[in-house]
Structure formats: structure tokens, C-alpha cells
Amino acid sequence: MAATARRIPMRFIGKRLLHAVVTIFGIAIINFFLLQLAPGDAADALAGESGTADPEYLANLRREFGLDRPLLEQLASFLMRIARLDLGYSFRYNEDIAHLIFHRLPATLLLMVTSVVLALGIGILFGVTAARYFNRLPDRLISLVALLLYATPPFWIGLMMILVFSVQLGWTPTGGMRDIAASSKGFAGVLDVARHLALPALTQAFFYLAIYTRLLRAGMLEVLNLEYIRVARAKGISERRISYVHALRNAVLPLVTVVGTNVGGFLGGAVLTETVFSWPGIGRLMFDAMFQRDLNLLLSILVLSSIFVVLANLVVDLLYAVINPTVELR
Amino acid sequence: MAAPLLEIDDLRVGIRSNAAAEILRGVSLTIERGETLAVVGESGCGKSLTSLSVMGLLPDGLEKRGGTIRFEGAILPITDNEAMRRIRGRRIGMVFQEPMAALNPVFTIGDQVAEVILEHEAVSRADAMARVVDLLARVGLPDPAQIAREHPHRLSGGQRQRVVIAMALACRPDLLIADEPTTALDVTVQAQIMRLLQELQRDLGIAILLITHNLGLVAQVADRVAVMYAGRKVEEAATAGLFAAPQHPYTRGLLAATPRPGRRRAGEPPLTEIPGVVPSVTELLSGCRFRPRCAFAGDVCASVDPAFGGRVACHFPQTVELVPGVVT
Ligand SMILES: Nc1ncnc2c1ncn2[C@@H]1O[C@H](COP(=O)(O)OP(=O)(O)OP(=O)(O)O)[C@@H](O)[C@H]1O
Ligand SMILES: [Mg+2]
Numbered sequence: 001m002a003a004t005a006r007r008i009p010m011r012f013i014g015k016r017l018l019h020a021v022v023t024i025f026g027i028a029i030i031n032f033f034l035l036q037l038a039p040g041d042a043a044d045a046l047a048g049e050s051g052t053a054d055p056e057y058l059a060n061l062r063r064e065f066g067l068d069r070p071l072l073e074q075l076a077s078f079l080m081r082i083a084r085l086d087l088g089y090s091f092r093y094n095e096d097i098a099h100l101i102f103h104r105l106p107a108t109l110l111l112m113v114t115s116v117v118l119a120l121g122i123g124i125l126f127g128v129t130a131a132r133y134f135n136r137l138p139d140r141l142i143s144l145v146a147l148l149l150y151a152t153p154p155f156w157i158g159l160m161m162i163l164v165f166s167v168q169l170g171w172t173p174t175g176g177m178r179d180i181a182a183s184s185k186g187f188a189g190v191l192d193v194a195r196h197l198a199l200p201a202l203t204q205a206f207f208y209l210a211i212y213t214r215l216l217r218a219g220m221l222e223v224l225n226l227e228y229i230r231v232a233r234a235k236g237i238s239e240r241r242i243s244y245v246h247a248l249r250n251a252v253l254p255l256v257t258v259v260g261t262n263v264g265g266f267l268g269g270a271v272l273t274e275t276v277f278s279w280p281g282i283g284r285l286m287f288d289a290m291f292q293r294d295l296n297l298l299l300s301i302l303v304l305s306s307i308f309v310v311l312a313n314l315v316v317d318l319l320y321a322v323i324n325p326t327v328e329l330r
Numbered sequence: 331m332a333a334p335l336l337e338i339d340d341l342r343v344g345i346r347s348n349a350a351a352e353i354l355r356g357v358s359l360t361i362e363r364g365e366t367l368a369v370v371g372e373s374g375c376g377k378s379l380t381s382l383s384v385m386g387l388l389p390d391g392l393e394k395r396g397g398t399i400r401f402e403g404a405i406l407p408i409t410d411n412e413a414m415r416r417i418r419g420r421r422i423g424m425v426f427q428e429p430m431a432a433l434n435p436v437f438t439i440g441d442q443v444a445e446v447i448l449e450h451e452a453v454s455r456a457d458a459m460a461r462v463v464d465l466l467a468r469v470g471l472p473d474p475a476q477i478a479r480e481h482p483h484r485l486s487g488g489q490r491q492r493v494v495i496a497m498a499l500a501c502r503p504d505l506l507i508a509d510e511p512t513t514a515l516d517v518t519v520q521a522q523i524m525r526l527l528q529e530l531q532r533d534l535g536i537a538i539l540l541i542t543h544n545l546g547l548v549a550q551v552a553d554r555v556a557v558m559y560a561g562r563k564v565e566e567a568a569t570a571g572l573f574a575a576p577q578h579p580y581t582r583g584l585l586a587a588t589p590r591p592g593r594r595r596a597g598e599p600p601l602t603e604i605p606g607v608v609p610s611v612t613e614l615l616s617g618c619r620f621r622p623r624c625a626f627a628g629d630v631c632a633s634v635d636p637a638f639g640g641r642v643a644c645h646f647p648q649t650v651e652l653v654p655g656v657v658t
Pocket of ligand 1: 371374376378389391392
């Protein structure tokens with residue numbers, strides 16, 4: 001059964017986008033001051049690496065990067081640059097930050113989409129099956145697996161999978177996104193990326209899967225007891241259709257919110273996975289930027305991350321209204 | 331003689347986790363084609379469970395312990411879900427008590443009604459939708475094409491119950507089970523819905539199993555009445571006969587507790603309630619389960635559970651007419 005298409009709520013979207021801009025600038029300002037509190041700056045890090053602590057050299061570096069100017073002036077120029085989508089220059093990578101980020105973004109998006117789709121697919125299957133066989137063997141098994149996945153730190157799952165599938169069995173590479181040797185074009189290229197993607201995507205998916213399964217099982221159990229499900233049974237509808245069409249569409253609502261949160265927070269969530277699997281995405285870039293005191297880069301990624309969160313929230317609200325027709329967008 | 335449309339014989343249903351707890355203790359009911367049988371009785375006496383048994387939709391914690399249910403002479407495979415599915419919605423339609431909760435909030439009215447047709451008949455979606463619009467018009471909904479496109483939250487309780495009725499009748503079943511179809515509605519809407527059911531019954535020739543607390547309603551629409559008490563049928567008679575001369579003390583109590591216009595004028599005694607409460611299903615009680623509340627009980631009632639003898643299950647059936655000439 002298809003939901004009838006409704007008009008796109010332009011007013012709602014406009015209002016929310018305005019909120020989004022205000023929110024993003026707010027987050028940017030907070031991040032800016034938080035990073036000021038952290039000890040050391042890019043000049044310290046650079047100087048430390050080159051082995052000199054010559055005050056003259058440090059002062060020079062700071063003047064060059066504008067780090068010697070008053071704080072508010074630095075903030076103002078930072079905000080101006082965000083407004084112009086000019087993210088500045090990374091001194092560590094000697095590269096334009098916007099360029100750096102957009103170069104890395106596809107890898108992270110690929111990892112995100114793959115892991116969320118995997119987790120959703122399996123999570124829905126698990127959650128619905130567990131609810132249909134409530135308190136029977138399939139439910140017990142699924143609930144146990146979900147609990148184990150939930151209780152195990154993802155990076156550990158990642159390391160174990162490397163140990164088993166890469167080291168022992170040799171099925172997958174231990175890290176990276178492409179083999180230098182392999183052809184990067186056509187089907188062979190896709191296959192190469194897929195082989196590299198398998199473990200990090202599974203690691204990330206397992207973490208979400210545990211949450212999705214538990215959430216959906218609870219939602220399904222609640223919905224399956226409702227009167228309209230009994231009415232559907234009295235219509236002679238099959239149990240499978242009742243579960244996957246009548247109940248799921250209602251039980252999936254809370255899941256939409258959580259998936260939205262996961263997608264929005266993906267940049268932060270992927271740091272560990274991308275580091276463990278040396279996946280060349282934004283998460284690892286953020287990790288490196290943090291250790292190298294590349295505050296400009298770090299700030300830019302944080303701003304990007306806040307844009308992600310705000311956009312994901314907007315999409316969740318729109319999706320909510322599509323799935324549940326009783327929701328009125330204002 | 332042709333077999334009755336529905337024949338429930340000695341139906342026993344118990345609680346799965348408790349072998350001693352029996353909720354339906356041998357219910358027998360018969361419905362002929364095209365007639366209306368009303369089932370009445372206090373809350374908890376097993377009316378809904380009887381109808382859910384017919385549909386093969388007993389709640390999880392309950393189990394059928396014995397008895398047979400025949401539909402057009404064939405035993406209903408009520409524990410075989412796949413076989414039952416071809417009967418539910420197609421041969422037997424059901425209307426429930428809570429129209430506000432009976433429709434799925436995320437699908438349109440049209441989709442939900444069409445679903446029954448598409449499930450049971452090999453018709454195209456477009457044909458099914460055309461039939462849905464006809465059906466919605468038939469159950470008295472204004473602007474049926476528009477309503478088919480709406481989601482349930484836009485409809486009132488009375489409108490939703492009409493949709494549920496349309497859904498139950500979509501495949502022209504032979505039997506409609508209506509479990510308190512008007513209880514949740516306000517009085518004027520109640521009357522409209524009952525009038526609709528009667529009309530549909532007349533036009534389509536369906537039989538109706540009407541479960542209700544409302545004895546006034548029974549007097550208006552039912553051909554026969556079965557009175558249930560604590561999981562058993564205690565009395566059954568043609569409607570007029572039952573109202574004029576109820577024989578079971580429980581039936582007399584029920585009638586005495588029912589307000590009816592003109593009651594005072596007719597010289598009836600004021601309303602009285604039946605003392606005491608229905609014994610719980612787990613309560614051990616020898617003999618007749620109505621005995622603790624019965625004014626006419628004798629020694630035999632404590633030891634022997636009275637069998638149903640054609641009209642009534644009672645050791646001391648009352649033969650005095652309640653109020654002669656009241657029933658019209
Ligand atoms: N799932 C269940 N598990 C245990 N007992 C149940 C269950 N469902 C119903 N019962 C019991 O079965 C008895 C009969 O229930 P039923 O719903 O048939 O009553 P009813 O006559 O329809 O009452 P009402 O008029 O209130 O609808 C009640 O005492 C109820 O407590
Ligand atoms: Mg009931």
C-alpha cells in the first residue's frame with residue numbers, strides 16, 4: 001500500500017533551513033572557544049616536530065597564521081570564512097581545507113551509506129523476526145546476538161575481524177580503500193573497493209545493528225498487540241504481510257529518529273572504525289587533525305559535522321511526515 | 331435439512347498455562363443463513379472469546395480444549411492459520427468494538443478496504459478500488475471517492491465504524507460477527523450503525539452474530555438470543571419469547587437490570603441489579619456457577635452443574651411470565 005504523495009512543505013523547509021544556519025554558526029562559535037581552551041596551537045605542534053623551540057621562529061609562525069591577533073578578531077575572520085565557504089588552509093597538509101575535506105568525503109559517505117543500509121536491512125529482519133517469535137527460539141537467539149553486539153566495543157569487533165578474515169583467512173585486506181596494484185577502473189575497481197569496504201562497514205553496521213534490532217523488536221511487540229492488527233488478521237491477511245506491512249510501517253517510526261542521529265553523528269562515530277581500518281575518510285582526518293593541533297582543519301570538520309547533524313534532523317522530520325500521515329509539519 | 335450456516339458444538343477454551351482454568355466451558359450455538367443471533371451476558375462471560383474462536387484468532391495465552399465449529403457443515407480448521415485465512419474476511423467478516431483503534435493510521439481508507447478484496451479475489455487494483463468506492467457509498471459515507479483517499483485520523487468514530495463494516499462486507503461474506511459494534515459510539519450514531527447493519531443484512535442476506543450488552547438493541551434486531559454466563563450458554567430462545575418469559579434466574583436478573591422506556595408505565599418493578607459478581611475462571615466451584623448469586627438455588631445446585639436442555643441450563647427454571655404482554 002502506497003502513501004499518497006503530499007505537497008512538499010516549502011514553508012516548513014524554509015523555516016528549518018533558517019534555524020539550521022543559526023544553529024551551525026552557534027556550534028561553530030562554541031567549538032572555536034572550546035578549541036582555544038586546549039593547550040598548544042599549530043605553531044607549537046609544528047615547532048615541536050621540527051625540534052626547535054626558538055621563540056623567534058614561533059612568533060614568526062604565529063604571525064604568518066594570524067594566531068597572534070586578538071581572539072575576537074580570529075573568531076570574526078573564522079565566521080566570515082565559513083559564511084563564504086572558504087575553510088582556509090591546513091598547515092599540516094599544505095592543502096586547501098575545502099579541497100582536503102571534499103577529497104575525503106566520498107570515502108566516509110560510502111562507509112556511512114553501506115553500514116547504515118546493512119544495519120537497517122538486517123536490523124529490520126532481526127527485529128521483526130524476534131517480535132513474531134516472541135520468547136521462542138528465534139527471538140532468544142536474536143536477542144542474545146543483539147546484546148553481545150551491543151556490549152562489545154566496535155573497535156574490538158573490528159580488530160577481531162581483521163584477525164580472523166584478513167590475517168587468518170586472508171579473504172580481505174587489513175586496511176585502506178584500494179590496492180595500489182589493482183586496477184581502479186570498471187568492475188575490478190568496484191570489487192577492489194568492496195573488498196576493502198567489507199570489514200569497516202560490517203564493524204560500523206554491527207554497532208548500529210544491535211540498537212536497531214532492539215528498538216524494532218520493542219516497537220513491533222507493542223504494535224502487534226494493537227487493535228488494528230487484530231482487524232487485519234480478521235481480514236485474512238497473512239502473518240508475514242501483517243508484520244512487514246501493517247506493523248512495521250508503524251513500528252519503524254522511532255527507528256527513523258535513531259538512524260537520523262546515527263547518520264548525523266557519523267563523522268564522529270566513524271573516527272574509531274576509520275582509524276582501525278586506515279579508511280581514508282573524514283573520521284581519520286579528524287583524528288589526525290586533533291593530534292597534530294591542526295585547529296583550522298579540526299574546526300572545519302566540526303562545522304561540517306554540525307551541518308550533517310542539522311540536515312539529518314531535517315530529513316528525519318520530513319521522512320516522519322511521509323511515513324506517518326498524522327504528523328503535520330509546521 | 332441443510333446444515334446450519336454456523337454450528338458451534340461444546341466449545342471449550344482454557345488458559346494454556348493453567349490446566350484447571352477453563353474460560354469457555356462447553357458453548358454451543360447455531361446460526362442459520364440470514365438470521366441474527368444475539369449473544370448477551372455480563373462482561374467477562376466469554377462472548378468475545380467465542381467469536382474469536384470462530385475466526386481462529388484466540389489470544390496467545392489461550393487454547394482450544396475441545397468441541398467443534400462447523401461452517402456450512404465443514405469443520406473449521408481453526409488451528410490451521412493458512413486454511414483459516416481463506417475463510418476470514420471472505421466467508422466470515424468481523425466488526426470490532428473500537429472503531430477508533432480498528433484502522434491502521436498509516437494507510438488510506440481505500441487501501442485498507444481494497445486490501446481484503448485483493449487478498450481474496452483475483453481482481454486488478456483498479457477494479458478493487460472501484461468496488462471500494464461503491465462499498466463506501468453503500469455503508470452511507472458521503473463523498474466516498476474522497477474518503478477512500480483519506481487517512482483514518484480524518485474520520486469520526488461513526489465514519490470509521492462504517493469503514494470497518496465496509497471492510498468486513500467487501501467480499502460478501504455469509505456471516506458477519508459484530509462484537510459490540512456500537513458500544514463505543516454515541517447514541518444517535520449507534521442507531522444509525524444498527525440500521526445500516528439491518529439494511530445490509532436484508533439486502534445481502536448475510537447472517538449476523540451480534541454480541542452486545544445492550545438488551546434494547548437485542549429486542550429490536552435479533553431473531554434469537556443466547557444468554558451466556560461464566561463461559562456457558564445458560565438460556566436461548568426466540569427474542570420475543572425470551573423477553574416475555576425468561577426462564578433462567580440470570581436472564582431474569584439481566585432484564586430486571588435493564589432500563590427500557592415505558593417500563594414504569596407498564597407496571598414493571600424498578601431496576602434491580604444482580605447481587606454478587608461473576609466467579610473468576612480459576613475459582614473452584616461445584617455445581618452451577620450462578621448458584622452463589624441465585625435467589626432460587628436449592629441443594630442440587632451445589633452439587634450438579636445443570637445441563638442445557640433445549641431452552642435453559644437450570645435446575646429451577648422460572649415459568650412465570652415476567653410481565654405479560656410487554657413484548658411486542
Ligand atoms: N489472553 C487471555 N488470557 C487469559 N484470560 C483471558 C484472556 N483473554 C480473555 N480472558 C478471560 O476470558 C474471559 C472472557 O473474556 P471475553 O473477552 O470473551 O469476555 P466478554 O464476554 O467478551 O466480555 P466483554 O463484555 O467485557 O467484552 C474473561 O474473564 C477474561 O478475563
Ligand atoms: Mg468482549
